[in-house]
Amino acid sequence: MTLSTINTEYAAKAVPPVPRPSEPAHIVKTDAEAIAIAKTLAAEFIKNSAVRDRDRIWPVKELDAFSQSGLWSINVPKAFGGPEVSYATLAKVIEIISAADSSIGQIAQNHLGVVAAIRTVSDPAQQKLLFAEVLRGTRFGNAFSEFGSKRAVDFETKFIDAGDHVVVNGQKFYSSGALLAHLVPIVALDSEGRAWYAIAERDAPGLTVIDDWSSFGQRTTLSGTVLLDNVRVPKTHVVPGYKGYEVPTADGAIFQIIQVAVDTGIAQAAIDETVSFVRTKSRAWVDSGVDNAWDDPYTIQAIGDLTLRLHAAQALLEKAGYAIDRAILDPNAETVAEAQIVTAEAKILSTEIAIAATNKLFELAGTRSTLAEHGLDRHWRNARTHTLHDPVRWKYAILGKYFLNGEKPPLHAWS
Numbered sequence: 001m002t003l004s005t006i007n008t009e010y011a012a013k014a015v016p017p018v019p020r021p022s023e024p025a026h027i028v029k030t031d032a033e034a035i036a037i038a039k040t041l042a043a044e045f046i047k048n049s050a051v052r053d054r055d056r057i058w059p060v061k062e063l064d065a066f067s068q069s070g071l072w073s074i075n076v077p078k079a080f081g082g083p084e085v086s087y088a089t090l091a092k093v094i095e096i097i098s099a100a101d102s103s104i105g106q107i108a109q110n111h112l113g114v115v116a117a118i119r120t121v122s123d124p125a126q127q128k129l130l131f132a133e134v135l136r137g138t139r140f141g142n143a144f145s146e147f148g149s150k151r152a153v154d155f156e157t158k159f160i161d162a163g164d165h166v167v168v169n170g171q172k173f174y175s176s177g178a179l180l181a182h183l184v185p186i187v188a189l190d191s192e193g194r195a196w197y198a199i200a201e202r203d204a205p206g207l208t209v210i211d212d213w214s215s216f217g218q219r220t221t222l223s224g225t226v227l228l229d230n231v232r233v234p235k236t237h238v239v240p241g242y243k244g245y246e247v248p249t250a251d252g253a254i255f256q257i258i259q260v261a262v263d264t265g266i267a268q269a270a271i272d273e274t275v276s277f278v279r280t281k282s283r284a285w286v287d288s289g290v291d292n293a294w295d296d297p298y299t300i301q302a303i304g305d306l307t308l309r310l311h312a313a314q315a316l317l318e319k320a321g322y323a324i325d326r327a328i329l330d331p332n333a334e335t336v337a338e339a340q341i342v343t344a345e346a347k348i349l350s351t352e353i354a355i356a357a358t359n360k361l362f363e364l365a366g367t368r369s370t371l372a373e374h375g376l377d378r379h380w381r382n383a384r385t386h387t388l389h390d391p392v393r394w395k396y397a398i399l400g401k402y403f404l405n406g407e408k409p410p411l412h413a414w415s
Helices: 031-045 049-055 060-068 087-100 102-121 124-136 241-245 251-280 297-329 333-365 377-386 392-405
Strands: 158-161 165-172 183-189 195-201 207-210 225-234
Touching: 031 060, 031 087, 049 377, 060 102, 087 102, 087 251, 087 297, 102 124, 102 195, 102 241, 102 251, 102 377, 158 183, 165 183, 165 195, 183 225, 195 225, 195 241, 241 251, 251 297, 251 333, 251 377, 297 333, 333 377, 333 392
Parallel strands: none
Antiparallel strands: 158 165, 165 225, 183 195, 207 225
8 A cells, every 4th residue: 555545534533642641550460469450440340331332432541540550561571570470360351351341351452462572572672661661551552454455464554764763654444442552553564575563652743543443343442544654663663573473482372362351251241241131130931930030941051051151261261371371481383383272262162152142141131131221232242343353264274274184373463
């Protein structure tokens, strides 16, 4: 895509940047503390989640609380002052937040993925610089995917070398978190066609974020079109992301496990809503022979089935987190493939239970549950939208090739 083809029709709707936090973020000390903080935040985030979805209200104060809590730096290495929690813990944190508001859970995904990539591919000086930003509470958004290319991996955004900085031109879409980010990592190609993260200031001249996200689900992920018109990025902030996929690393599995955690969070929310509605509002069916909806034997069986399937997905999610931990400590073809495979298994189950639980909610809760006042349709819309990330039909293929023919998964962020 050349700059002349960029659609600037809606540039007047550009969203102004937000300032960096005035106070440093908290730094989490332990895995247990990370889980406890996530539960405390989730108890607040859930209170107006239906209203935010209905009216597409940006979660401004919620996002500030989330990033200032220290949970956005939990995968910063201990060597740089970070908590470096297990990826099993990180996934649980995202699941807990997503059960309260799955849009907020998704906003953190690319930030945490870029932090992981910096650990993998950056030199010590760049790591020290960028990890210090993260520990202070700086939020990364993203400007990764493009609209209309043949494949997700076909990037047309490019940069040119200009001495101590690079100049980026292009246009992005699906830019979760970019609206309220402090820094925006842009996936851009160099003259050799290699993909880098050019991490630009959100208020950099020529960087425009437009609030035009119109999906029926995940409505407040702070996504929008990003226009890049001669955006200057200092080389200190240009990260060689491509190196994370030239050799086996856990980078791809890390991006994927966070997707899984969002989906198990949605499933958990749907099951919780179903139980609450059946226990307080639903009526027993006329032929059931019982007085209370919660005594309906078919409803009891269905809740048992859904919960079992969620627990299976959560167990694989935890297993995948520990596999990623091992792949980070000892990155090689075998450990990385193991992490990818278990994460793919978790992705399949999380997709299936998220869709099943959000669909079954209405069948078990009854017609009354479809009333707009309850806002329960958001769970199905969120599940249907978010599970479109990285289709599970290809996850089945990855598993079959691995277990039948010993073929390891491809190395990229979608595998």
